[in-house]
Amino acid sequence: HVAHYAERGEAGEVHDVLLELKLIADVGLVGFPNVGKSTLISRVSAARPKIAEYPFTTLQPHLGVVAIDHATSFVMADIPGLVEGAHEGKGMGDRFLRHIERTRLILHLVDVSGWEERNPVEDWRSINRELKGWHPALASKPQIVVANKMDVDTSKANLTKLKRATRKPVFAISAVTGEGVPELLRELARILPTLPFPDLLTPTGAEPKSLEAPLVPLSVERVSEGLLVARGTKLERLVARTPLENSAAVDDLQNRFYRLGLNDMLVAAGAHEGDVVRIGTFEFNYMPDE
Ligand SMILES: Nc1nc2c(ncn2[C@@H]2O[C@H](COP(=O)(O)OP(=O)(O)O)[C@@H](O)[C@H]2O)c(=O)[nH]1
Numbered sequence: 001h002v003a004h005y006a007e008r009g010e011a012g013e014v015h016d017v018l019l020e021l022k023l024i025a026d027v028g029l030v031g032f033p034n035v036g037k038s039t040l041i042s043r044v045s046a047a048r049p050k051i052a053e054y055p056f057t058t059l060q061p062h063l064g065v066v067a068i069d070h071a072t073s074f075v076m077a078d079i080p081g082l083v084e085g086a087h088e089g090k091g092m093g094d095r096f097l098r099h100i101e102r103t104r105l106i107l108h109l110v111d112v113s114g115w116e117e118r119n120p121v122e123d124w125r126s127i128n129r130e131l132k133g134w135h136p137a138l139a140s141k142p143q144i145v146v147a148n149k150m151d152v153d154t155s156k157a158n159l160t161k162l163k164r165a166t167r168k169p170v171f172a173i174s175a176v177t178g179e180g181v182p183e184l185l186r187e188l189a190r191i192l193p194t195l196p197f198p199d200l201l202t203p204t205g206a207e208p209k210s211l212e213a214p215l216v217p218l219s220v221e222r223v224s225e226g227l228l229v230a231r232g233t234k235l236e237r238l239v240a241r242t243p244l245e246n247s248a249a250v251d252d253l254q255n256r257f258y259r260l261g262l263n264d265m266l267v268a269a270g271a272h273e274g275d276v277v278r279i280g281t282f283e284f285n286y287m288p289d290e
Pocket residue numbers: 031032033034035036037038039040050051052053057148149150151152173174175176177
């Protein structure tokens with residue numbers, strides 16, 4: 001059998017695709033701007049995010065490898081941009097929240113110095129509200145609360161209040177002086193091997209929309225005197241790829257119409273000789289079988 005014609009290519013499909021990058025890190029560092037996230041990650045790893053550029057210090061999450069000893073290391077991500085209303089997209093916070101989905105542990109940094117009359121207990125509560133608002137799974141992710149800026153005088157009193165509110169251990173550190181940091185790292189190294197890896201395949205946040213065009217089944221409809229319209233994904237594709245100026249190709253197309261059941265449907269729709277049958281942009285005259 002020799003091919004006497006080449007089929008045409010079908011029309012290509014056009015899709016808009018939105019790809020989301022989600023980091024995978026062991027530890028996700030969260031907290032309001034200026035609590036000391038960048039200072040801490042630059043102290044414990046080689047990551048060098050910018051420090052103190054209020055309010056959006058860093059627009060990209062920074063990853064740092066924290067090496068405890070030659071056998072133990074983990075990846076920490078400085079996740080910037082959490083503000084009140086972040087889970088609703090405020091301050092681009094939703095861009096950052098998605099990165100937290102894939103961390104094994106949340107390290108929640110709270111500034112307990114009380115500067116600018118901030119209330120550390122309120123701060124801790126509202127960050128947790130943002131996490132939960134983004135995805136309930138984030139609220140149940142293991143979380144270690146860390147009180148930062150313990151080198152400031154006012155911090156001790158606030159630490160007591162924070163401990164009372166969280167009702168769980170709070171690590172007290174100073175990212176600037178390094179006080180409490182080795183103890184925190186030891187705890188992270190101890191707890192991480194006990195935690196599962198996050199499920200990477202189940203999407204969270206917004207549901208992706210399907211890009212598949214639905215297969216339209218074959219249908220024939222009389223739209224006016226002398227005109228029938230045949231619709232169907234397979235049928236339209238067949239016609240689109242047939243070089244209609246080639247008689248051998250058109251013969252094959254007729255056979256394929258039969259196999260799809262088009263002729264039976266035309267008969268059922270009451271087609272008679274000379275009717276125009278339209279398929280996509282193509283029209284032909286109906287000739288009943290002898
Ligand atoms: N006194 C004190 N200041 C700190 C400490 N950690 C961070 N800071 C300061 O807090 C400001 C914000 O720190 P940064 O790391 O940029 O916070 P981020 O926005 O959470 O990344 C900077 O001026 C830091 O020097 C700390 O432990 N003690």
